[in-house]
Amino acid sequence: MTIILGIETSCDETGVGLVRLDGSGAVELLADEVASSVEQHARFGGVVPEVASRAHLEAMVPTMRRAFDAAGLKMSDVDAITVTCGPGLAGALLVGVSAAKAYALSLGVPLYGANHLAGHVAADTLEHGPLPTPCLALLVSGGHTQLLKVDGLATSITEIGSTIDDAAGEAYDKVARVLDLPYPGGPPIDAAARRGNPRAIAFPRGLTGPRDARNDFSFSGLKTAVARWVEAREPEPIPVDDVAASFQEAVADVLTAKAVRACVDEGIGTMVISGGVAANSRLKELAAERCAAAGITLRVPRPRLCTDNGAMMAALGAHLVAAGVEASSLDLSADPALPVSTISV
Amino acid sequence: MLVLAVDTATPAVTAGVVQVGDTVRVLAERVTVDAKAHGELLTPHVRDALAEAGRTLADVDAIVCGVGPGPFTGLRAGMVSAGALGHALGRPVHPVCSLDAIAAAVPGEPLLVVTDARRREVYWATYDAMGVRTDGPHVSPPAEVNAPHATRVAGADLHDFGLPLIEPAHPTPAGLVAAARAALLSGAEPGPLTPLYLRRPDAVVPGARKRVSRA
Ligand SMILES: [Zn+2]
Numbered sequence: 001m002t003i004i005l006g007i008e009t010s011c012d013e014t015g016v017g018l019v020r021l022d023g024s025g026a027v028e029l030l031a032d033e034v035a036s037s038v039e040q041h042a043r044f045g046g047v048v049p050e051v052a053s054r055a056h057l058e059a060m061v062p063t064m065r066r067a068f069d070a071a072g073l074k075m076s077d078v079d080a081i082t083v084t085c086g087p088g089l090a091g092a093l094l095v096g097v098s099a100a101k102a103y104a105l106s107l108g109v110p111l112y113g114a115n116h117l118a119g120h121v122a123a124d125t126l127e128h129g130p131l132p133t134p135c136l137a138l139l140v141s142g143g144h145t146q147l148l149k150v151d152g153l154a155t156s157i158t159e160i161g162s163t164i165d166d167a168a169g170e171a172y173d174k175v176a177r178v179l180d181l182p183y184p185g186g187p188p189i190d191a192a193a194r195r196g197n198p199r200a201i202a203f204p205r206g207l208t209g210p211r212d213a214r215n216d217f218s219f220s221g222l223k224t225a226v227a228r229w230v231e232a233r234e235p236e237p238i239p240v241d242d243v244a245a246s247f248q249e250a251v252a253d254v255l256t257a258k259a260v261r262a263c264v265d266e267g268i269g270t271m272v273i274s275g276g277v278a279a280n281s282r283l284k285e286l287a288a289e290r291c292a293a294a295g296i297t298l299r300v301p302r303p304r305l306c307t308d309n310g311a312m313m314a315a316l317g318a319h320l321v322a323a324g325v326e327a328s329s330l331d332l333s334a335d336p337a338l339p340v341s342t343i344s345v
Numbered sequence: 346m347l348v349l350a351v352d353t354a355t356p357a358v359t360a361g362v363v364q365v366g367d368t369v370r371v372l373a374e375r376v377t378v379d380a381k382a383h384g385e386l387l388t389p390h391v392r393d394a395l396a397e398a399g400r401t402l403a404d405v406d407a408i409v410c411g412v413g414p415g416p417f418t419g420l421r422a423g424m425v426s427a428g429a430l431g432h433a434l435g436r437p438v439h440p441v442c443s444l445d446a447i448a449a450a451v452p453g454e455p456l457l458v459v460t461d462a463r464r465r466e467v468y469w470a471t472y473d474a475m476g477v478r479t480d481g482p483h484v485s486p487p488a489e490v491n492a493p494h495a496t497r498v499a500g501a502d503l504h505d506f507g508l509p510l511i512e513p514a515h516p517t518p519a520g521l522v523a524a525a526r527a528a529l530l531s532g533a534e535p536g537p538l539t540p541l542y543l544r545r546p547d548a549v550v551p552g553a554r555k556r557v558s559r560a
Pocket of ligand 1: 120308
């Protein structure tokens, strides 16, 4: 039996998670504590890196204490530590990596510097158990929009597509601003969209032409199209619910159509959707519909596990330990542009 | 009393193992001057300094940490490391103004201490002959530094203040521990580990949304 501590600070959430790995390879969630600085970023309409980094420094030790209290564990119970070393905001990553190294040295346990995107995929194993491979992961959040082929959670992940401009969550934030809805834009747009007509306005589906990159995404044109539509309408009142519903439909349509097609292309029978945007009601609904029609098993962890947290990094750590992957050196550094193919450093 | 001292408020990545009693005696130290390596090197420096001193973390009675002022990113690497070490080991972490640590290394005459704040500004403070801080810490352009009584300047060589420049250029383990010595020996609970940023984050609240359509 092995206790693994996970630390995550790649963006605006300070996450500390604890999991237990048993001899059979099963991973059990023991604690998942998150301190978010999202409210401090709201008036800026997006994450301010320096504000996020300051908040991580303040929150690190208190969040760690809360996680151990919640799990009823002592620090000396920890057998290994996993920390996000990329991709993410440089200054934010540095706080988590520095803390993780100090904890690893103090406790005399191995440290795994690991990939945040792989962590998002690993989060699902905390809810739905071992992940069949190969599987396809659709990661959608304010920072990333990617299609990943997972042949082994600890050993082999390949990016087969990504956004060429804005992340899906970023488009939500920008459209929310156009519609005078609060930041972050995901929840208020989802709420408005549920009251609106998704077919009211035909917004463009980016990169869906016959010659466009098959597995890549683009949301910049969609965001601009929404702004243009709203501006053309002004000063008439804006039908916010219909705009939100039509925008959300365009996002969910492209994401699910491309993800399902990639599964079919690659002969993959399981799809995982994770990241903050995975909490979106229409994305989940449409993905479920299209996966069922294509005979694909869909797995979406609960929203709490989809957003950035330490539990996902602890879960990834459990897979690294179980796979016998070599631990990182204590001079590891954060890599803001760590490619997903590098699962641990 | 065995003390671990760390500081990352300047381009130096500093860790030292120091014995404190009637005197302050440095058993081992590791210092690398590289403004981009704080996150990478601090923990290895702690490990290596302890090994050279023939001690382990379990032998450490207290930690002293420079809390700036310093350019933000590097400063946090040392502070979060010190906080984590203190938490994991169950030992107190004593904050020290990093400029005070430079001053504590060279008592005896009124002193100006200056470090690099980037953006053509400096962090600075002044000290009397007893090593007591008389002004600062501040952040300002070098031309606005006001140190009428100082006879020497210590810290970074960034500007000609018309005073002889003396060592150290960065906080040293001996200086960090000397600056915290009274607090360490008093046995009192240390104050909060709060960084001295002296500047607000660069962030602008967005104005009215720009139109995307041509008028
Ligand atoms: Zn994420």
